[in-house]
Amino acid sequence: MKGTSWRAVQDELVARISAGTWPPGALLPAEAALAAEFGCARTTVNRAMRGLAERGLVDRKRRAGTRVARHPPARATLTIPVIRAEVEGQGASWSHRLLSRAAAPAAEEVAARLGLPEGAPMLHLTALHLADAAPFLHEDRWINLAALPEAEEVDFTAQSPNEWLLAHVPYTTGDIALSASAATGATARHLAAPEGTPLFTLDRATWNGPAPVTQVRLSYAPGYRLLATL
């Protein structure tokens, strides 16, 4: 091991774990002991081990010490791109068409997902995103008007709902579900996919702090693949 940077320490720990010096389930020496061995401050060892814990390679508990994880989960970081950026990143030109727009009471499943009362006032939008004039994905979105009354006045034919929301409510939390579903009805028609074609589908619910903001289903045109790195 060269140097005493936290990266060097981390690399050394990873090397020992990979080599089986500390097999899965084994207890690692305490931070103070490793600091003494490596000739660095405990803080530095802490920094290195914290990184390993975030990656799921080790489990750390006070008093109980640090153990090599038995079943290191495969953790992949998915970066869900802004649709426009994703299309343009492939060298295609992006455009979108607003298909429908209506103020409507929340449908049962939408209300349930967002934790709103059924029938709460919402704005229901559907849009088609295109890459070089070919259908790229179908967007089916519900916006909570209680949280975003301004949405009612926006002209979504000029700016896609996706982009307006990003600009308007930038920092949010939420959850995502990925699945495969069969193309049906309007979605199938707009994506030019026969009924029943498997579509990659992303459902996302978004909150701004405690306030439910929006729920969207993105149905990608056939053949789409979402890539991630471990």
Place this chain on the structure above:
Amino acid sequence: MKGTSWRAVQDELVARISAGTWPPGALLPAEAALAAEFGCARTTVNRAMRGLAERGLVDRKRRAGTRVARHPPARATLTIPVIRAEVEGQGASWSHRLLSRAAAPAAEEVAARLGLPEGAPMLHLTALHLADAAPFLHEDRWINLAALPEAEEVDFTAQSPNEWLLAHVPYTTGDIALSASAATGATARHLAAPEGTPLFTLDRATWNGPAPVTQVRLSYAPGYRLLATL
């Protein structure tokens, strides 16, 4: 803001960004200035801001300072569970059946994905994982025998390929592609899904350092959803 823990500092920074005190693209005060304002050590501010940078909420560059990100990417951390743990986590009992096993030269697309010469010696396995005796997913795996010659001797009827590899080559890197595909042939039959049924599909290629180890396609039974949190 109460206390001067790095979490309190981080919360305060997030609050100001959300409130628009520092709009997207704005330059934040330097760490030293914020430390003075909050009455804490610069290290503490650094800890808080590092977290925000990891989440993609701000961009940091030496000399240039810290800026609020203009297009906060939606970054979701997917935790791809060990199959057995995933099934048992749902309260079902897990089992698996080895469907086929053959030493075979690498198929063209497998070789291409892993960067192996076509026809390299590999072990081809297919298996079915069950949850309470119902089909859960179909596994189609290729193992690089040059990297893992021991695999040739292993009895995969007792231990699933998935688990053997985890125990044997625990700490790896790789990439993942998620897609929707139509059930066909043996996969459809084993999952008890009619031909053409949309299946959620995960393709994963795995390396141990520079050495290609394995490539696998997991086809989940109809209805499966992969969940992630932003």
Place this chain on the structure above:
DNA sequence: AAGTGGTCTAGACCACTGC
């Protein structure tokens, strides 16, 4: 009760990069 990780401090030097 005691040992372990979690965090905070005050200070220092370094690396990078925009001016």
Place this chain on the structure above:
DNA sequence: CAGTGGTCTAGACCACTTT
């Protein structure tokens, strides 16, 4: 070249949990 973040140190106290 000067200002900013990146990192390291040595020391301290605290929180939690197992013994």
